[in-house]
Amino acid sequence: MGYLLDSIRALGVTAKNIGRKPVTVQFPKVIRERQERYRTSFALLKDEQGEERCVGCLACERICPSQIIHMSSTKKESPVTGKKRGYLDDFTLDMTACIFCELCVQVCPFDAIVMLKVPHEPGYVREDLVLTMAKLYENAEKPLTWGNGTKLMEMQEPPKPAPAQAAAPVPAPAAAPVPAAVPVPAAAPAPAPVPVPASAAAAEPAKTEAP
Amino acid sequence: MQGLLRGLVYGGLIITVLMTATAWGMWLERKLAARMQSRIGPNVVGKFGLLQPVADLMKLLQKEEIYPIGADRLLFDLAPFLVTTFAIATAAVVPFSAEAVGADLDVGLLWVLALGGLMVIPVWMAGWASNNKFALIGGMRAVAQSISYGVPLVLTSLVAVVFTGTMSLSGIVKFQIEHGWLALWPPGPGVVAFVLFYMALLAESNRIPFDIPEAESELVAGITTEYTGMKFGLLYVGEYVHTMVGSAIAAVIFLGGWDGPFHIASGLHWMVIKTVALFASVYWVRWSLLRFRSDQLMRLCWLYLVPVSLGLVVFAALWRHFVLR
Amino acid sequence: MNARHPGPTSDRYRLEQMDADADLMVLNFGPQHPSTHGVFRIKLILDGEVVVRAIPYAGYLHRGVEKLLERLTFAQGVPIVDKNDYVAPMTNEQALVMAFEKLLKIEVPRRARWMRTIFAELQRIASHMLWLGTFALDMGGALGGGSGVFIYTFRERDYILDLFEMVTGGRFHYNTHTIGGNRHDIPPGWDREVTKVLDLIESRLPEYEAMSSNNAIFVARTKGVGVIDKELALGLGLTGPILRASGVDFDLRRDAPYHAYDELKVNVATATAGDCQARAQVRVAELRDSIRLVRQGLAGLPEGGINGGKPIKMPQQFKTMTGQAYVGIDTPRGELGTFVVAGGGDKGTAPYRCKIRAPSLHALSALPWILPGHTVSDVVVILGSLDPIMGEVDR
Numbered sequence: 001m002g003y004l005l006d007s008i009r010a011l012g013v014t015a016k017n018i019g020r021k022p023v024t025v026q027f028p029k030v031i032r033e034r035q036e037r038y039r040t041s042f043a044l045l046k047d048e049q050g051e052e053r054c055v056g057c058l059a060c061e062r063i064c065p066s067q068i069i070h071m072s073s074t075k076k077e078s079p080v081t082g083k084k085r086g087y088l089d090d091f092t093l094d095m096t097a098c099i100f101c102e103l104c105v106q107v108c109p110f111d112a113i114v115m116l117k118v119p120h121e122p123g124y125v126r127e128d129l130v131l132t133m134a135k136l137y138e139n140a141e142k143p144l145t146w147g148n149g150t151k152l153m154e155m156q157e158p159p160k161p162a163p164a165q166a167a168a169p170v171p172a173p174a175a176a177p178v179p180a181a182v183p184v185p186a187a188a189p190a191p192a193p194v195p196v197p198a199s200a201a202a203a204e205p206a207k208t209e210a211p
Numbered sequence: 212m213q214g215l216l217r218g219l220v221y222g223g224l225i226i227t228v229l230m231t232a233t234a235w236g237m238w239l240e241r242k243l244a245a246r247m248q249s250r251i252g253p254n255v256v257g258k259f260g261l262l263q264p265v266a267d268l269m270k271l272l273q274k275e276e277i278y279p280i281g282a283d284r285l286l287f288d289l290a291p292f293l294v295t296t297f298a299i300a301t302a303a304v305v306p307f308s309a310e311a312v313g314a315d316l317d318v319g320l321l322w323v324l325a326l327g328g329l330m331v332i333p334v335w336m337a338g339w340a341s342n343n344k345f346a347l348i349g350g351m352r353a354v355a356q357s358i359s360y361g362v363p364l365v366l367t368s369l370v371a372v373v374f375t376g377t378m379s380l381s382g383i384v385k386f387q388i389e390h391g392w393l394a395l396w397p398p399g400p401g402v403v404a405f406v407l408f409y410m411a412l413l414a415e416s417n418r419i420p421f422d423i424p425e426a427e428s429e430l431v432a433g434i435t436t437e438y439t440g441m442k443f444g445l446l447y448v449g450e451y452v453h454t455m456v457g458s459a460i461a462a463v464i465f466l467g468g469w470d471g472p473f474h475i476a477s478g479l480h481w482m483v484i485k486t487v488a489l490f491a492s493v494y495w496v497r498w499s500l501l502r503f504r505s506d507q508l509m510r511l512c513w514l515y516l517v518p519v520s521l522g523l524v525v526f527a528a529l530w531r532h533f534v535l536r
Numbered sequence: 537m538n539a540r541h542p543g544p545t546s547d548r549y550r551l552e553q554m555d556a557d558a559d560l561m562v563l564n565f566g567p568q569h570p571s572t573h574g575v576f577r578i579k580l581i582l583d584g585e586v587v588v589r590a591i592p593y594a595g596y597l598h599r600g601v602e603k604l605l606e607r608l609t610f611a612q613g614v615p616i617v618d619k620n621d622y623v624a625p626m627t628n629e630q631a632l633v634m635a636f637e638k639l640l641k642i643e644v645p646r647r648a649r650w651m652r653t654i655f656a657e658l659q660r661i662a663s664h665m666l667w668l669g670t671f672a673l674d675m676g677g678a679l680g681g682g683s684g685v686f687i688y689t690f691r692e693r694d695y696i697l698d699l700f701e702m703v704t705g706g707r708f709h710y711n712t713h714t715i716g717g718n719r720h721d722i723p724p725g726w727d728r729e730v731t732k733v734l735d736l737i738e739s740r741l742p743e744y745e746a747m748s749s750n751n752a753i754f755v756a757r758t759k760g761v762g763v764i765d766k767e768l769a770l771g772l773g774l775t776g777p778i779l780r781a782s783g784v785d786f787d788l789r790r791d792a793p794y795h796a797y798d799e800l801k802v803n804v805a806t807a808t809a810g811d812c813q814a815r816a817q818v819r820v821a822e823l824r825d826s827i828r829l830v831r832q833g834l835a836g837l838p839e840g841g842i843n844g845g846k847p848i849k850m851p852q853q854f855k856t857m858t859g860q861a862y863v864g865i866d867t868p869r870g871e872l873g874t875f876v877v878a879g880g881g882d883k884g885t886a887p888y889r890c891k892i893r894a895p896s897l898h899a900l901s902a903l904p905w906i907l908p909g910h911t912v913s914d915v916v917v918i919l920g921s922l923d924p925i926m927g928e929v930d931r
Contacts, residue, residue, distance in 0.1 A: 037704065157843060247684060502682075
């Protein structure tokens, strides 16, 4: 008898779900909106003067846990500033082994390599999955994700407060954790009118300590 | 000669209509299941995915036939055809309306039950011939289950026979038109008999919660593990036809067949509506419940279903003797 | 071990000791099987449908993570372990990162610790949801009611993944923890989204329970099946919900607090039966408690920096030649321990040895003891109730 009653309850649950809207997103036809920080494929950026940002410093090649980034560069005189700096000769990023850890973006000192919000298009051969330099510069046109090297660094290590506030020697955030005086209740998210979450919110405790 | 012609025409009609109905029954099930699970279901092939069964058929026809090493080829090939044949043959005696009946046998119910009982042989053949341990276990479970649940199935049908005094399916319907539907009319026992028949039907057609012969989470795919292509398709269709015919028979025996509620607009359409509703309800149950274990299944059958249906038969006899006269 | 669990090596289960007339059948359950939760093989010796002996074989998903961790530097190792327990990836990161922090003596800011708590509990919710779905799938089949529960829980779990996507940008492989803290701060408005999702899950939990853990068929399938008693559980080193279902009141979150658990109150759910039903009950209770903990964590989330060490700038930036550290945390599956020995790589930039103690591996080691005497149908249920993740078992 218990079987019968519980079965009827289970039938009720499924019947209830008939009334609910399907949650299926039919992927190729409908592409759901990605979050701001969603990260998949890669792009290399150029600065405002149309100059390549990457100088071939090898930071990303060294940090990559899968060791899929390879580059070579030569030093040339910049046509814009006239200073001598590195220029990429070749840059490849093998997407077949990428684990999307975002470390290459984080370590880039020139914000040259960033990630995309749109996924890498599937290919028919393995070579399609290897991002060459040309493909990476093309990708810069696609929607980019929020993060770049500077922003990621700032989020983790907020910039030193302005001199006026830093009258009292503020310990470097890296050295000691700053205990917050009052835990902020969750019901009131982001109490201070701070537009940027990371740097501003993290700078706040420094203010409280200053006086 | 005329009888032969009539038989051929009816036979062809039944096979065509039944297979078509089953194909779109599958579509209905897939849509229903999808909506129960917050999905959309087939919607690419044709409007609302209505051509999905055709696409499935095409896919199955194109597939390669694979024989497992050590398989008994004759039995392996024969089993799917027999499953489908028996399932369709059952439909010959089902009266869809007063006129639309293939063969109005005097022992129509017996024919249905006998063929339903025979289904176990091709299923066991499939399990044995595959030379696969999962299929073998599935086959063994199927035999045990079919034989056990055949008993309450026969006994609950016997309730109807005792009430109506006939084994002809159209005779049973005519009796119900006269006296009221068997599922409702002797209030109480009729419903119980119907529920028991329904449960036995679920078990006979291997549907959850009694689908241990297939049990894809345990036995990979049970007897169908080694089947590919259209032979798999036939086994699959056989099960669906079995369910469809079973629903039709349940509608005939307990829900008054082509008789409308309060005799309103009686006719073929009521039979179709009832059959489809029962068919859909089988899948509603299927997509809502978990599965029993085989020994629990046997216990449920022999300790509860069989005694209760025996009691129902006795009750029907008494009612027939003292009330109906 | 004892009379009830003679153990796989005892005479009772030795093949040559068995009746020569007994008609035994060997059934290879897996590695490609719908219910082995990945690639896992059990060699079942059956008498009819009853298991006489079970011999598990692991290792089909071995990827050499521990060796990789020796080769990569401290900074590079963190994203690698995401792939171990792929149902609760953040817990892997946390265990590894905490061990590295202990070794390198880096303090973690309070905000980062609270964030890690919230992440860990959200992962527990997601993991237990997935477990409930797959457990029902084991019992109800892919073409049955089980798939209903599976898709419902998957649907709600996806909302949790959306939350992680908002914070870290990844849905599955986050790499959001770094040595010394977290890499991503919580974006504004995230807590409202979390509350919304938690409310949704809480309101729909009774539905799943009606279809699975409170259902009479579920109870019939799980009650008294796969009993692991206290002695066996302790003897095999089982942890987490399996241990708690066997009547041992032990939870690292309460008994050896890490993260911010010393400031939060963890209600440890226990059961005494030790069977599959008890394990299910413990997990569902934990699910509810985790929802409460996330709410509490969000309410008390302190302000401050999120990284106590230096953000990763180059692979060789963390160095140590001496010391060793062990950190165990309570993941959805039990105690995930990481043991690191310093002094590997180029002058101590990498661990000399990194051993990961995976709870699932220990859980699977119970199989030879508890499977004999059950039918093939129960094998699936017992395996599901242990909630093994093969990526973690084989590493």
